[in-house]
Amino acid sequence: MINPNLKGKAILITGGNSGIGSAMTEQFAEMGSKIIIHYYDKEEKATQLVRTIQESGGEAVAIYADLRQEQDIDQLMEKSIKAFGTVDALINNAAACVLDTIFDTTGETIDEHFEMNARVPVQLMNRFVLLHKEQGKKEGSIVNISTDASQKFARQISYGASKAALEAYTRSVAIEAGPHGITVNCISPGPTQTGYIDDQLERMVMPDIPMRRLGEPKDIAEAAVFFASKQARWITGQVLLVSGGHYI
Structure with missing residues (x-):
């Protein structure tokens, strides 16, 4: 069902061609939005999503970028503007996740997480806010994707810590971007089945989920749609924990 508040809005989704990102791409497309699918790998999936959206009468483009490279961030924004004239909402979804513990973590592992999960989203938010100031836009939305385990994540200590940093940036940027009509919020998903949760892990986490089911990518996507819509304008x-009660 098309949401009149999102119809025709240009939505940039990083990592928009797989997992939760793919679900957000599909959900925003259903709302009538114009979709900018950023991808780093799985190009075929990105082009297939574009084709599916276009065949349904929607508008979408897929843009490659290695977000670790600052020039690629600039090019991603430039190509997005060239495609649709502006970017109305930024969804920071792309992330790095490698297992590490205090016994085996390295400087390289720490840097890899904080580069993708904290520095890159901040740089994208910077470009987004500057674009809105330059274009004189009165409203916009930023949605960052974290994890509900950001405050403690044994066996993934750098991933959890880098997402905690993203949540802190969310609050600070919200204060600075608010006077420009831009809302900045963060979604922290609980255990969500994107293919990585096997039967053993599901049995392990299920007792800690009051709703007694794993999350689905669409659960996260619908929360992102809400934050980008006028319903969340204040x-x-x-x-926001979207976790079925996990880690409440």
Whole structure:
């Protein structure tokens, strides 16, 4: 069902061609939005999503970028503007996740996480806010994707810590971007089945989920749609657990 508040809005989704990102791409397309699918790998999946959206009468483009490279961030924004004239909402979804513990973590592992999960989203938010100032836009939305385990994540200590940093940036940027009509919020998903949760892990986490089911990518996508819509126009600086009650 098309949401009149999102119809025709240009939505940039990083990592928009797989997992939760793919679900967000599909959900925003259903709302009538114009979709900019950023991808780093799985090009075929990105082009297939574009084709599916276009065949349904929607508008979408797929843009490659290695977000670790600052020039690629600039090119991603430039190509997005060239495609649709502006970017109305930024969804920071792309992330790095490698297992590490205090016994085996390295400087390289720490840097890899904080580069993708904290520095890159901040740089994208910077470009987004500057674009809105330059274009004189009165409203916009940023949605960052974290994890509900950001405050403690044994066996993934750098991933959890880098996402905690992203949540802190969310609150600070919300204060600075608010006067420009931009809301900045964060979604912290619980255990969500994107293919990585096997039967053993599901049995392990299920007792800690009051709703007694794993999350689906669409659960996260629908929360992102809400934050980008006018229904959330007076909500900013918030971190929302979308977790079925996990880690409440």
